[in-house]
Amino acid sequence: MRISASLSLAVLALASLSFTTEAVALPPTAASTPSQVALTPPMGWNSWNYFAERVTDKDIRDSADQIVATGMKDAGYIYVNIDDTWEGERDSSGVLHTNSKFPDMKALADYVHSKGLKIGIYSSPGPKTCGGYEASLGHEQQDADLYASWGIDYLKYDLCSFIPAVMEKQAPHDRAAQMRLMIAAYDKMSKALKATGRPIVLSLCQYGWDSVWEWAPALGGNLWRTTGDIEPNWDRIYDLLEQQSGLASYAGPGHWNDPDMLEVGNGKLSLAENRSHFSMWAMLASPLLAGNDLPHMKPEIKSILTNPGVIAINQDPLGHQARRVYSQGEVEVWSRELKDGAIAIAILNAGSDLYSTHPFHLSLAKLGLHGPQTAKDLWTGKSIQLKENEPLELPSHDILLVKIDAPK
Ligand code: GLA
Numbered sequence: 001m002r003i004s005a006s007l008s009l010a011v012l013a014l015a016s017l018s019f020t021t022e023a024v025a026l027p028p029t030a031a032s033t034p035s036q037v038a039l040t041p042p043m044g045w046n047s048w049n050y051f052a053e054r055v056t057d058k059d060i061r062d063s064a065d066q067i068v069a070t071g072m073k074d075a076g077y078i079y080v081n082i083d084d085t086w087e088g089e090r091d092s093s094g095v096l097h098t099n100s101k102f103p104d105m106k107a108l109a110d111y112v113h114s115k116g117l118k119i120g121i122y123s124s125p126g127p128k129t130c131g132g133y134e135a136s137l138g139h140e141q142q143d144a145d146l147y148a149s150w151g152i153d154y155l156k157y158d159l160c161s162f163i164p165a166v167m168e169k170q171a172p173h174d175r176a177a178q179m180r181l182m183i184a185a186y187d188k189m190s191k192a193l194k195a196t197g198r199p200i201v202l203s204l205c206q207y208g209w210d211s212v213w214e215w216a217p218a219l220g221g222n223l224w225r226t227t228g229d230i231e232p233n234w235d236r237i238y239d240l241l242e243q244q245s246g247l248a249s250y251a252g253p254g255h256w257n258d259p260d261m262l263e264v265g266n267g268k269l270s271l272a273e274n275r276s277h278f279s280m281w282a283m284l285a286s287p288l289l290a291g292n293d294l295p296h297m298k299p300e301i302k303s304i305l306t307n308p309g310v311i312a313i314n315q316d317p318l319g320h321q322a323r324r325v326y327s328q329g330e331v332e333v334w335s336r337e338l339k340d341g342a343i344a345i346a347i348l349n350a351g352s353d354l355y356s357t358h359p360f361h362l363s364l365a366k367l368g369l370h371g372p373q374t375a376k377d378l379w380t381g382k383s384i385q386l387k388e389n390e391p392l393e394l395p396s397h398d399i400l401l402v403k404i405d406a407p408k
Contacts, residue, residue, distance in 0.1 A: 121150075123136045152200060194220065203225075244284050280346060323335065325366060331347060350397070353396065372388075
C-alpha cells in the first residue's frame with residue numbers, strides 16, 4: 001500500500017466536487033519567458049510507480065545504470081526522477097536535509113550526471129508532501145537554491161497538503177480565492193527556480209484542477225498533470241486516456257499535458273495493453289516517464305519502451321498532440337500531424353469483448369484522406385496499404401499505430 005494513497009484519496013475526494021471547472025484569472029507573472037527546457041516531451045524514469053515510498057539512493061543509482069545498459073538512454077530516456085519520500089528534516093537555518101535513505105544527494109546527482117543523464121526531485125507547495133514528508137511552504141527559494149546546488153534538473157511539485165493547510169484555511173468556501181492561492185504557489189516556485197539560474201523543468205502535479213492547461217504555461221510550467229493518479233490496470237489507463245480528448249491545443253514545445261507516468265511493465269497489463277498504453281501516451285505528446293523495475297525488465301517490455309518509431313512520434317518537434325477524430329463502437333481513431341507533412345494514426349480497440357467491435361472498418365475519408373494510403377505499422381515495422389472501409393482485425397485492448405509519410 002502506498003503510504004500517500006489514503007491522504008491523496010482524501011484530498012481528492014474533498015476537492016473533486018468544487019475544482020474541476022473553468023480557470024480563474026491568472027495573476028500577473030514575471031516567469032513567462034519562453035521555455036528553453038522540455039522542447040519535446042520529457043523522457044526518463046520516475047521512482048513512484050514501482051518503488052513508491054521504498055525508494056533508496058541505491059535504487060536510483062541502479063536505475064540510472066540500467067537506463068544506460070538497456071539502451072533506454074540511447075532511445076531518449078534522460079531524466080531519472082526521485083519522487084516522494086527522500087525528504088528529512090530542516091535544521092535551525094531552515095535548510096532541508098535528506099533522510100537516511102538518501103545519504104548524500106549531491107553525490108547521487110553527480111553519479112546520475114556522470115552517466116550522461118539528468119536528475120529530478122519532488123516537493124509540495126504545502127507544509128508536507130503527499131507522503132507526509134517535509135515540503136516547501138515558506139522555504140521556496142531556500143529549497144530551489146538547495147536543488148540547484150545539488151545539480152537538480154527537474155522538479156515535480158505536488159499540491160497535496162497545500163489544500164487543507166492554505167487554500168481551505170485562508171479562503172474557506174471561496175473557490176476563486178482558493179484557486180488564486182494555488183496558482184500563486186506554483187508561480188512562486190517557478191520564480192524561485194528561475195532565480196537559481198539553473199534550467200530546471202517544472203512539473204505541476206495538481207491533478208488537472210482549474211483547467212491548469214490554461215494558466216500553467218504562462219507561469220513557466222513545462223508539464224502539468226491533467227488527471228488523478230494512474231494505476232497499472234487497463235480500466236484506469238483508459239479512464240485517463242478519455243480525459244485527454246479536447247486538450248490537444250494546450251500542448252506544444254516547452255509545455256505539455258501530462259496524463260501521468262507510464263505503467264508499462266507494471267501490474268498485470270497484457271502485452272497488448274502495454275503497447276496500447278505506450279502508443280497512446282506517445283500520440284498524446286505526453287511525457288514518457290517509465291515507472292517500472294528496470295533491473296528486472298523483460299525483453300518484450302524493453303522493446304515496447306524503446307520502439308524508435310513510436311518514440312519519434314512522441315518527440316516530433318512540432319509537438320502537436322493527437323486528437324480523437326472519431327469512434328465506432330469501442331474502437332477509437334486518433335491522429336496527429338508530424339513534421340514534413342507526415343501523420344500518425346492510432347486505431348485502438350478499447351472494448352473488452354473482441355467480437356463486439358469486429359470487424360472494424362477504417363474510414364480514411366473521416367481522417368481527411370483520399371484513396372489508398374501507404375503506411376508503416378510501427379509495431380511490426382512493415383509497410384501496409386490502408387484502403388477506404390477496409391475491415392481491420394484488432395484484438396481487444398490492442399492498437400494499430402501507423403505513420404503515413406506522404407498522406408494523400
Ligand atoms: C501523489 C502524486 C503521485 C506521487 C505521490 C507521492 O499521489 O500524484 O504521482 O507523486 O503523490 O506521494
